[in-house]
Amino acid sequence: MIGKTEKDMENIVVTGATSMLGIALIEAALRDGEVRKIYAVVREDTQKADRLPKDSRVELVRCGIEDYKSLPDKIRNADVFYHFAWKLTGRQRNTDIHVQADNIGYALDALSAAAKLGCNKFVGAGSQAEYGDTVSEKMSPDTPANPADAYGTAKFCAGKLAMQEAERLGMDCFWVRVLSVYGEYDTPTTMVSSTVAALMRGESPEFTPAGNIWDFLYSGDAGKAFYMIGKNARGNKIYCLGSGEGRLLREYIETIGRVVNPDVDLRIGVLPYPNGAPRNILADISGLSRDTGWSPETSFDEGIRRVLLFMREREKA
Numbered sequence: 001m002i003g004k005t006e007k008d009m010e011n012i013v014v015t016g017a018t019s020m021l022g023i024a025l026i027e028a029a030l031r032d033g034e035v036r037k038i039y040a041v042v043r044e045d046t047q048k049a050d051r052l053p054k055d056s057r058v059e060l061v062r063c064g065i066e067d068y069k070s071l072p073d074k075i076r077n078a079d080v081f082y083h084f085a086w087k088l089t090g091r092q093r094n095t096d097i098h099v100q101a102d103n104i105g106y107a108l109d110a111l112s113a114a115a116k117l118g119c120n121k122f123v124g125a126g127s128q129a130e131y132g133d134t135v136s137e138k139m140s141p142d143t144p145a146n147p148a149d150a151y152g153t154a155k156f157c158a159g160k161l162a163m164q165e166a167e168r169l170g171m172d173c174f175w176v177r178v179l180s181v182y183g184e185y186d187t188p189t190t191m192v193s194s195t196v197a198a199l200m201r202g203e204s205p206e207f208t209p210a211g212n213i214w215d216f217l218y219s220g221d222a223g224k225a226f227y228m229i230g231k232n233a234r235g236n237k238i239y240c241l242g243s244g245e246g247r248l249l250r251e252y253i254e255t256i257g258r259v260v261n262p263d264v265d266l267r268i269g270v271l272p273y274p275n276g277a278p279r280n281i282l283a284d285i286s287g288l289s290r291d292t293g294w295s296p297e298t299s300f301d302e303g304i305r306r307v308l309l310f311m312r313e314r315e316k317a
Contacts, residue, residue: 009034009079009231013061013117015041015068015110016084018048020185021125021178024223025082030055032227039075041068041085051185065106071113080121080230081114083107093151100154107158108165115169122166123230126177126238128281130156139179140284141238163236172236174229179242179283182303183219184310192216195253196307199261200315206267210249213280215242218303221296228292242283243296252300259304 012029016022017040029035030053040052041061052058061074065085085106088099107124114122129152130145147153159175166173182192198205225241233239250268257266289295298306 011035011037011039011076011078012230013039013041013071013075013078013081013114013119014084015065015082016086016125017042018046018051018185019084020183020187020219021181021222021226022082022084023051023053023185024183024219025084025226026053026058026223027220028224028227030057032231034231039078041071068106068109068113071110072116075117078114078117078119080123081110081117081119082226082230083110083122083124085110086125094149097150100150103154104158104161107162111162111165111169111171111173115171119171121172121174121230121233122162123174123176123226124159124162125226126159126175127152127155128177128179130159130177133279135279137280138282138284139177139240139242141177141240141287143284159238163238167236172234174233174237174239176226176229176239176241178222179240179281180214180216181219181222181241182216182307183222184307186219186307191253192256192304192307195256196260196304196311199257199264200308200311202261202264204265204267206270207250207253208271208273209269210253212249213246213282214249214252215244215246215282216252216300216303217241217243217283217296218298218300218306220303220306221298224297225288225292225294228294229288232292234291237287237291239288239291240283240285241288242281242285244283244285244289245296246280246282247300255300256304259301260308 038058039061044062111122130147132146132148134146136143147156163173186193195205
């Protein structure tokens with residue numbers, strides 16, 4: 001067992017269940033053994049349901065994000081509701097501000113469904129994009145949020161309104177601002193995934209000077225953090241999620257090269273920094289660790305080895 005709680009966490013709901021964070025959370029919950037039922041909410045037309053762990057405690061619930069108001073008709077009851085689903089992510093996430101505005105409403109629909117299901121906690125996934133171009137030694141819940149794009153603005157508004165509504169409904173609510181998480185089901189275009197893929201092909205990827213501080217967290221550790229928030233945290237709070245330990249981005253890139261393909265040159269410094277000076281990304285996880293007992297367990301080297309193994313196995317399939 002991971003820890004103790006005042007109320008049993010027997011049934012949980014997970015939207016965006018086939019996402020990198022959704023899968024990682026479900027796996028953490030299954031390992032703990034306390035959860036008896038996991039309602040994995042996926043799109044009606046998803047092609048990713050086979051990602052879900054094959055376990056009798058996982059029940060597939062097909063429901064589009066636009067129809068979350070109907071979830072109380074599809075699920076009997078639950079204790080904690082995790083909301084990861086989000087329309088229009090990736091590089092196109094700022095091309096349609098109307099979709100991002102809709103995401104705010106979908107998050108509140110999820111919260112409303114959680115209340116009707118009898119959940120005592122709602123845990124939502126925010127983003128480092130909520131901070132915008134804020135310059136801070138570490139990003140903490142108290143760091144001023146000043147989102148600079150539609151995605152960050154929508155995440156900020158969704159979290160703010162969810163916490164206000166949850167307080168009105170008498171529910172605990174936690175908004176988790178996720179920094180740079182990587183893992184087996186990461187988006188192919190992220191720095192980690194694209195670099196691993198390029199090195200596997202024997203290609204030399206290009207980078208900026210990468211002289212800024214960055215904070216990478218393995219998805220398995222992120223999933224456990226979300227799980228322990230739902231299990232152990234109390235109140236109405238914002239958390240920042242990262243490893244809490246920053247390194248030069250160059251060092252992370254060099255680690256990927258050493259683990260994946262040390263014979264390929266890493267072209268660090270051939271690209272200019274985009275949009276001016278580079279930003280430092282580092283999470284203050286002190287509050288999260290204090291409230292939940294969580295701390296990262298997976299080194300970056302080990303995380304990259306797991307990602308590499310996964311990508312190799314997927315190539316064989």
